[in-house]
Amino acid sequence: xxxxxxxxxxxxxxxxxCRQDAADIHPSDNPDERTAELVVPAGFDWSTTRAVACDxxxxxxxxxxxxxxxxxxxxxxFFAGGDCSPVTLNLPATADRLYVRYQTEEGFSAAxxxxxxxxxxxxxxxxxxxxxxxxxxxxxxxxxxGVIYYPVRANGWGTLMFEDLWPAYGDYxxxxxVLNYKIQLYMNNKNMVDAMxxxxxxxxxxxxxPYDIYLRMTGVRGGQIDExxxxxxxxxPATADMVQLNPGNSVKEPAVFLxxxxxxxxxxxxxxxxxxxxxGYEVPESQLAQVSYQVYFRNSIKLEDVTFxxxxxxxxRADEAGGGLMEIHRGGFAPTEYGxxxxxxxxxxxxxxxGADYYYSNDGLVWGINIPADVQHAYENVxxxxxxxxxxxxxxxxxxxxxxxxxxxxxxxxxxxx
Numbered sequence: 001x002x003x004x005x006x007x008x009x010x011x012x013x014x015x016x017x018c019r020q021d022a023a024d025i026h027p028s029d030n031p032d033e034r035t036a037e038l039v040v041p042a043g044f045d046w047s048t049t050r051a052v053a054c055d056x057x058x059x060x061x062x063x064x065x066x067x068x069x070x071x072x073x074x075x076x077x078f079f080a081g082g083d084c085s086p087v088t089l090n091l092p093a094t095a096d097r098l099y100v101r102y103q104t105e106e107g108f109s110a111a112x113x114x115x116x117x118x119x120x121x122x123x124x125x126x127x128x129x130x131x132x133x134x135x136x137x138x139x140x141x142x143x144x145x146g147v148i149y150y151p152v153r154a155n156g157w158g159t160l161m162f163e164d165l166w167p168a169y170g171d172y173x174x175x176x177x178v179l180n181y182k183i184q185l186y187m188n189n190k191n192m193v194d195a196m197x198x199x200x201x202x203x204x205x206x207x208x209x210p211y212d213i214y215l216r217m218t219g220v221r222g223g224q225i226d227e228x229x230x231x232x233x234x235x236x237p238a239t240a241d242m243v244q245l246n247p248g249n250s251v252k253e254p255a256v257f258l259x260x261x262x263x264x265x266x267x268x269x270x271x272x273x274x275x276x277x278x279x280g281y282e283v284p285e286s287q288l289a290q291v292s293y294q295v296y297f298r299n300s301i302k303l304e305d306v307t308f309x310x311x312x313x314x315x316x317r318a319d320e321a322g323g324g325l326m327e328i329h330r331g332g333f334a335p336t337e338y339g340x341x342x343x344x345x346x347x348x349x350x351x352x353x354x355g356a357d358y359y360y361s362n363d364g365l366v367w368g369i370n371i372p373a374d375v376q377h378a379y380e381n382v383x384x385x386x387x388x389x390x391x392x393x394x395x396x397x398x399x400x401x402x403x404x405x406x407x408x409x410x411x412x413x414x415x416x417x418x
Contacts, residue, residue, distance in 0.1 A: 033392060035172035035384045040364040041398035046331055047093070048399075048406070049151075049308065049372050052116055054087040056080035058125035061132040061189070063103040063144065066152075070099050070111040073154045078146035078191050080125050082133060085191040090308040091116060091152050092372040093403040102129040132189060146191060150183040150308040151372035157182055157201065159371040160313050164207040166328045166367045167346055167353045174369065174384045175277050175415075176207030177263070177315060178377045182292070185306055192300035197231060198242075199292030202263055204377050204415065206277035211315035211328070213259040216336055218312050219305030222251030226298040234290045237261045242293040245338070249298060256336055258316075264289045277380040282415055314368070321345070330368035331360045375406045376414035387413040 056064060058081025065074040066089075075098075078087050091098075099111040102125050114123050132144070151158040157180040163169070164176035180201035185193050200213065228242050239261040246256055265275055266289055272281035276288070314329040319342040327339030335343040335358070347353050352361050360366060378387035385392050390405030 062129035157374035178204035205275035216312040219310035222246035331366035
């Protein structure tokens with residue numbers, strides 16, 4: 001069994017919930033509008049994050065930490081200067097500044113506020129920073145390395161919400177599957193990734209179609225996966241596992257995993273039809289199914305190959321008509337090799353999805369969204385615009401306005417977090 005080196009503070013490794021309460025409610029422009037009727041700009045990608053390059057310079061190899069507040073826990077810890085690789089983060093679109101500290105011989109420096117631009121943030125590390133030139137190559141137990149969180153939040157969960165009737169629109173309450181995720185990338189002193197810790201929590205299942213949870217790492221080949229080890233399990237069956245569908249060091253296709261037996265109905269209240277979507281049948285967070293796994297790579301991976309934009313969480317079930325999988329991805333992600341046949345069969349002659357972009361409708365709508373925070377989801381049969389009125393303005397603007405729409409929900413339409 002391999003031993004993971006946890007290089008950050010203990011709080012970085014704890015897989016615990018981070019509460020995000022709904023803030024002030026923004027009224028809807030049109031209270032009768034429905035999600036399926038939204039008119040969005042052509043090319044809108046529904047992204048709630050943006051790639052920001054960390055343009056950091058240093059007179060020698062130095063270690064820096066980024067946090068959301070001056071005294072907060074790091075959300076990213078990496079190296080600058082020397083011959084280490086540059087770092088790009090997937091930050092929430094709402095992020096306008098972070099706080100930077102550099103490591104000295106005595107500890108970390110005082111935090112400095114750094115503005116986050118549209119696509120980069122710049123910072124010059126002081127010559128007073130500890131010089132790490134000459135330390136052992138990364139990946140060894142005695143080596144000091146780095147870590148990056150996804151989402152880039154202090155010990156926080158992100159949220160994935162899916163509709164499961166693709167290629168039909170369905171009711172657009174975005175609660176057919178609600179999944180929390182947490183990813184930690186562990187890097188060496190070259191900012192190359194040696195391993196990752198990935199956790200998921202099944203927050204709600206508001207659909208009856210037997211979809212399972214899958215992950216494709218579009219930037220990582222199947223042959224680059226060395227080993228997957230269980231790390232933590234709570235309220236999940238003993239058979240729950242993270243299973244690679246295409247193992248073997250000669251595999252050239254992207255690594256694909258099934259989270260087997262994770263979408264469970266454990267602890268579901270008696271009489272509930274679904275999981276945590278019906279009024280009076282709410283499930284406390286402490287009773288939700290949660291699992292996490294350590295994933296080790298055969299060789300170090302470039303950080304650009306494991307940014308969050310390369311993580312393709314999707315739904316999949318057996319395609320009884322043609323074999324393989326019936327898949328539902330977020331917009332822009334192509335079906336896997338297992339789901340391509342079903343995708344092409346359903347797209348043929350379907351006027352709702354005959355466009356060229358994967359998993360976008362002709363109207364530019366999607367069946368899955370990512371939110372870089374732990375947010376509440378809508379009750380069953382509540383249109384998403386009733387739960388989050390600012391969502392409409394955000395979508396109609398192509399993401400230019402109301403980027404914090406997910407912080408402004410209508411509490412009576414959202415399943416209470418307890």
